[in-house]
Structure formats: structure tokens, C-alpha cells
Amino acid sequence: MTTNNRTPIEPFVVRDCTLVPISTGKRAQNLRELRDHLVTIHPGSIYYHFWGGLLRPRFGDPEYNNDFASWMRHGLHDSVLAERVGIIDPTDFKDIEELRRELIDVIEERLDETEFVPWAKTDQQFHFIRSQIVVFDTHKRIKYPGDLATAIPNMTVGSIFYHFIDAMRRSPEAVNDFSSWLKGFQGGYKKLIDRLATIDPYFISLTELREQLSLLFKEYFEGE
Amino acid sequence: MYQGILEQYANVAGEDVIDHLRQVAESLKGMKVVHINSTRDGGGVAEILNRLVPLMQELNIDASWQVILGNADFFQCTKGFHNALQGRDVGITDSQIRVYEETNATNAEILKAQLEEADVVFVHDPQPVAMIKHFPKRKGKWIWRCHIDLSKPYRPIWKYIRDFVTGYDASIFSLSEFAQALPHPVYLIPPSIDPLSEKNIELDYEEINSVYERFNLDPERPVLLQVSRFDRFKDPLGVIHAYKLAKAFMPFQLVMAGGSATDDPEGDSVLEEVRKASSDDPDIHILLLPSDAHRTINALQRASDLILQKSIKEGFGLTVTEAMWKAKPVIGGDVGGIKLQIFDHNTGFLVHTPEGAALRIRYLFHHRDKMQEMGMKAKQFVKENFLLTRHLREYLTLIVALINNVDERIELS
Numbered sequence: 034m035t036t037n038n039r040t041p042i043e044p045f046v047v048r049d050c051t052l053v054p055i056s057t058g059k060r061a062q063n064l065r066e067l068r069d070h071l072v073t074i075h076p077g078s079i080y081y082h083f084w085g086g087l088l089r090p091r092f093g094d095p096e097y098n099n100d101f102a103s104w105m106r107h108g109l110h111d112s113v114l115a116e117r118v119g120i121i122d123p124t125d126f127k128d129i130e131e132l133r134r135e136l137i138d139v140i141e142e143r144l145d146e147t148e149f150v151p152w153a154k155t156d157q158q159f160h161f162i163r164s165q166i167v168v169f170d171t172h173k174r175i176k177y178p179g180d181l182a183t184a185i186p187n188m189t190v191g192s193i194f195y196h197f198i199d200a201m202r203r204s205p206e207a208v209n210d211f212s213s214w215l216k217g218f219q220g221g222y223k224k225l226i227d228r229l230a231t232i233d234p235y236f237i238s239l240t241e242l243r244e245q246l247s248l249l250f251k252e253y254f255e256g257e
Numbered sequence: 258m259y260q261g262i263l264e265q266y267a268n269v270a271g272e273d274v275i276d277h278l279r280q281v282a283e284s285l286k287g288m289k290v291v292h293i294n295s296t297r298d299g300g301g302v303a304e305i306l307n308r309l310v311p312l313m314q315e316l317n318i319d320a321s322w323q324v325i326l327g328n329a330d331f332f333q334c335t336k337g338f339h340n341a342l343q344g345r346d347v348g349i350t351d352s353q354i355r356v357y358e359e360t361n362a363t364n365a366e367i368l369k370a371q372l373e374e375a376d377v378v379f380v381h382d383p384q385p386v387a388m389i390k391h392f393p394k395r396k397g398k399w400i401w402r403c404h405i406d407l408s409k410p411y412r413p414i415w416k417y418i419r420d421f422v423t424g425y426d427a428s429i430f431s432l433s434e435f436a437q438a439l440p441h442p443v444y445l446i447p448p449s450i451d452p453l454s455e456k457n458i459e460l461d462y463e464e465i466n467s468v469y470e471r472f473n474l475d476p477e478r479p480v481l482l483q484v485s486r487f488d489r490f491k492d493p494l495g496v497i498h499a500y501k502l503a504k505a506f507m508p509f510q511l512v513m514a515g516g517s518a519t520d521d522p523e524g525d526s527v528l529e530e531v532r533k534a535s536s537d538d539p540d541i542h543i544l545l546l547p548s549d550a551h552r553t554i555n556a557l558q559r560a561s562d563l564i565l566q567k568s569i570k571e572g573f574g575l576t577v578t579e580a581m582w583k584a585k586p587v588i589g590g591d592v593g594g595i596k597l598q599i600f601d602h603n604t605g606f607l608v609h610t611p612e613g614a615a616l617r618i619r620y621l622f623h624h625r626d627k628m629q630e631m632g633m634k635a636k637q638f639v640k641e642n643f644l645l646t647r648h649l650r651e652y653l654t655l656i657v658a659l660i661n662n663v664d665e666r667i668e669l670s
Contacts, residue, residue, distance in 0.1 A: 053655070090638060091600070162433055165667060
């Protein structure tokens with residue numbers, strides 16, 4: 034029997050998702066206001082401004098991967114700070130609270146070293162948004178791990194977001210759904226799980242992430 | 258063969274989109290949902306409700322649409338509210354306020370039985386917003402849908418309206434920039450276009466081409482089109498300036514198509530200025546079309562090569578969405594909702610000046626292949642983001658979230 038045909042306990046349920054944005058009513062016009070709001074803002078808002086961009090319409094690679102850095106560059110015209118915040122990778126942090134602290138630290142450091150607090154024009158304020166995630170069942174089920182190699186290229190970007198990125202928030206070990214499911218096969222896919230763990234989903238688009246996953250699964254199962 | 262409404266939308270938006278709608282609607286079966294606004298004809302809100310309500314019904318939701326009644330004084334007052342909420346310093350008299358409140362009270366009485374029983378009530382814009390005060394024992398969730406730009410309201414009027422709005426369970430704005438802080442969830446749901454309406458439906462080749470003869474256009478030379486009212490915020494003189502700058506380098510025609518703007522006191526003087534600025538050029542075509550000339554606008558957009566929306570202040574800018582749906586790249590002002598739709602070098606270009614617009618017009622007319630590529634991207638972009646089906650899905654998920662008191666996660670199956 035090949036690895037491809039190991040019978041799972043439960044089939045993999047393919048889901049899809051979308052984010053519905055909600056205004057928090059909080060705005061910042063300068064860096065200090067941004068910092069002050071960040072201390073208390075709903076954790077969902079920090080999540081949204083770091084990850085939500087992946088599901089928003091975009092063309093090509095974004096200049097910055099999080100909304101804070103983008104505003105620092107285009108609203109405050111502070112390229113130095115934009116670069117420092119733009120490099121923050123949320124997957125490096127245990128949870129949103131750790132990420133929040135890091136973001137505030139970087140901003141406070143910048144406030145300490147600049148003589149004037151940078152301001153944005155009135156119509157370029159930073160609007161704190163959070164979101165609700167709506168999860169759909171695609172009615173697709175995958176019985177065998179080997180079938181993921183053909184299923185992943187056909188998944189929507191919403192499915193990729195749900196199973197790889199949203200999963201990190203849902204799972205206590207902060208791992209993606211594919212790895213969680215493969216672990217149920219009692220060590221049979223350890224190498225594959227290890228390789229999945231090396232993918233950093235943050236600085237790529239969901240389409241690129243889907244391509245990386247497709248390639249990884251294809252290579253793994255074709256190489257068996 | 259007869260096709261249900263959902264099947265017709267599935268043909269345009271895709272099966273998976275309709276499947277998502279069915280999933281969200283599953284838990285709302287039989288629910289009484291009432292939409293209230295102040296007009297059945299004309300205007301974007303009525304246009305959307307005309308299609309949205311039958312779609313909800315098709316999903317087995319007991320949806321209905323009620324229009325409040327009012328006299329001329331009432332609408333004069335609400336027109337004042339509308340302008341004030343968009344930032345104009347407008348004086349509203351005590352007697353106007355009295356008419357406004359009495360009209361809301363009368364309509365609340367007429368709709369009493371239905372609204373008391375409703376599970377969800379969507380109240381659109383400020384005209385019926387005060388009705389909520391007459392339903393202290395309402396059992397359903399009340400949602401205020403604000404279609405206008407509330408970013409810098411005239412404060413005395415906003416304070417008055419806000420007193421009613423705070424009683425609602427949620428509100429909806431089109432963009433975060435348009436929203437105000439309120440003591441309930443404020444959803445951000447952009448508007449949408451209906452791909453099956455007269456304004457957006459596919460037209461045959463002959464109908465599209467008929468506009469050349471009808472409006473005396475030369476089919477051999479490119480056409481640049483701006484569809485909008487003759488309003489200073491749409492910068493019609495800037496459009497002519499941009500056209501003249503670009504025309505120095507290549508021959509093309511400009512069409513400016515808009516309504517007669519009878520409710521806008523400035524409309525006539527702006528139109529006069531536009532006519533004066535264009536009188537020396539037979540290639541500038543100023544078209545005054547009736548407000549229901551949807552099919553004509555549709556054909557003009559499809560017959561044009563390039564679309565301009567050079568606004569200096571804009572709401573969401575659905576004319577941009579409509580043009581993009583017809584696979585046309587758009588050059589638009591970097592304001593309001595246009596910024597959410599135009600991505601430089603992808604679906605069009607954002608500009609700040611007539612010079613900027615002229616530069617992009619020249620570029621696109623010289624790169625026809627690029628124009629086609631951008632048009633296709635624009636159409637796909639609208640398909641994925643700004644069709645009525647997405648709009649409805651977000652309304653339905655909002656209902657699910659409110660009814661179930663969900664904070665972050667809605668799981669459907």
C-alpha cells in the first residue's frame with residue numbers, strides 16, 4: 034500500500050472564507066495618535082491590518098505587506114518608519130498581543146528619535162478596521178493526502194487563506210490545517226509536515242502561496 | 258428555457274458565488290426582512306433594492322420593500338439633511354423638523370404591524386431614520402444603511418440625526434472614510450452594480466454601434482467618455498482641458514453624457530460653462546440624457562474606447578464600476594471610492610490634474626494592447642468584488658452576525 038492510499042480517520046473538509054470589514058470608529062492623524070490607539074485597539078484590528086490585505090483585491094506585489102507601513106509611507110511620508118514596520122513578520126510572534134507590543138515598540142523608538150511628530154493630511158487619516166470572518170463549506174472532501182496534490186491548485190484564494198493563515202489562529206499549536214490533518218496519520222507524513230512548516234506565508238500573495246503548496250505536494254507525492 | 262433569478266446570476270457571477278449565498282441564507286429561511294427607503298424610482302438605492310429584494314425572496318427569505326410617503330416640505334427638509342450630512346452648512350427650520358418628525362410618525366403608524374413583526378429592518382438613508390423612535394418594543398434588529406459620505410458632516414444636523422441612529426443595532430457605510438463612530442457595529446459594505454440591469458446587461462453589436470449615428474460620432478476615431486451630471490465635483494471643465502491637451506497629439510472625440518440635473522441649482526450654470534468651453538470644437542459632444550436612459554448609457558460605454566471620471570470629490574463612483582464591467586480602462590480622480598477601484602497600470606489610472614489625465618489618455622490611445630489588457634482586468638475585478646451578489650452576501654452575513662450575536666467568526670455549512 035502506498036502512502037497515497039492510507040485511509041484517514043476523517044476526510045479533509047475544504048472550506049472557503051471571506052472577511053467582512055467593520056469600522057472601529059478610531060482614526061489617527063499623527064503617529065502619536067496611532068500609537069495611543071494601538072495600545073487599546075481590538076486585537077482583531079491588528080490582525081486585519083496585518084493579514085487582511087491578502088484577501089483584498091490587489092494587483093502585483095504590494096509595496097508593504099501591512100497597512101500600518103503603507104500609511105506611514107504614504108500618509109505620514111516617513112519612509113524610515115515604513116521600512117521598519119514593513120519588515121515585521123506576524124508569524125514571528127506567538128500571538129497578536131506580542132505583535133502589538135512589537136509594533137508599539139518600533140513606533141515609540143521612532144517617536145523618541147524624531148523632533149516632530151509626523152502628521153497626515155485630514156483626508157489621509159489611518160482608519161482602524163477589524164473584520165468578521167465568514168466561513169463557507171465548499172462541500173468538497175479529500176479522503177487521501179495524495180489527493181491534496183490535485184485539489185490545492187483548484188482551491189480558491191479564500192480556501193488557501195482559511196486553511197493556511199486563519200488556521201494558525203484557530204490551532205493551539207499555530208499550525209495550518211493541512212499539517213494538522215496529516216498529523217492524524219500517525220507519523221506517516223512527518224517529512225511533508227516539516228516541509229510545510231518552512232513556508233512563510235506572509236510576504237507572498239495567496240496565489241503564490243497556492244503555487245508553493247501545489248508544488249510541494251506534487252513533488253512529495255510524485256517522488257514517493 | 259425559463260431561468261430563475263439565481264440561475265441568471267450564477268451565469269454571470271459563477272456557481273460558487275450563488276452557493277455561498279444559499280449557505281448564508283440557509284439559516285435565515287422564512288425570516289421577515291423589510292427594507293425602507295423614500296423612493297421606488299430613480300437613484301442608486303432604488304436601483305439596488307429593485308433587484309436585491311427579489312433575490313432575497315428567491316433565497317426563501319420573506320423580504321419586502323416599503324417606501325415612505327411624504328409631501329414636498331418633507332422632501333425639502335430631507336434634501337437639506339442630505340446636503341448637510343455631506344458637509345454643507347444648511348439651516349433647517351423648526352417647522353421643517355416638525356414636518357420631518359410628523360411624516361416619520363405617520364409612516365411608522367402605516368407600517369406598524371409589519372415593522373413590529375419584522376426580524377430585520379434595513380432603513381436606508383436619513384429620510385426614514387426617525388421611525389425607530391416609534392418602535393420601542395420592536396423585536397427585530399434595526400440596521401441603518403447610510404449611502405452618503407458622512408466624513409465631514411455639518412455638525413448641528415448630524416447631532417440631530419445621530420440621536421436616532423444610536424438606537425439602531427448596527428449601521429452600514431460604503432467606505433471607512435465615510436463612517437462616523439457609533440455605539441454599535443459599523444459595517445463597511447461598498448455598493449454594487451447589477452450585471453443584469455438595463456445599464457449593465459450585454460448588448461448586441463448593432464445596438465452598441467447605433468450610438469455612432471444617433472449622436473453623430475465618427476466610428477473611425479477613438480471615443481473618450483465621461484458619464485456624470487454637470488456638477489463641479491465631476492470637474493467637467495477639467496475634462497475638456499485634459500481633452501484639449503491630449504488632442505494636440507492625436508485625433509479623438511470626447512463625449513460628456515449626463516442628466517439635466519433639475520434638482521441641482523448649479524447644474525444649469527455649470528452646463529453653460531461647459532458649452533462655452535466646448536463650442537469651438539465639433540469633436541466635443543455634450544449629451545443631455547433623460548434619467549432613465551440606462552440602455553443608451555450602456556451602449557455609449559460599450560462603444561467608447563476609454564472612460565474618464567475626473568471627479569475632484571466623489572462618493573463611491575459607480576459609473577467607474579459600470580465602465581469597468583464593460584471591460585474599459587478608466588482614468589479617474591484620486592478621490593472617494595474611485596481609489597478602491599482603479600489600480601494604476603492595472604484597471605486604469607488615478608490622476609489629480611487635467612494634465613495628468615491628458616498624459617494617461619495619450620498613453621492609452623498609443624498602447625491599444627495595454628488598453629485591452631487593462632479592460633479585461635477591470636472586468637474581472639468588478640466580477641470578483643462589486644457585483645450585487647457580493648453586496649447581498651454581505652447583507653446576509655451581517656444579519657447572521659447580528660441575530661447570533663457573533664463577534665468574529667461565522668461558520669456556515
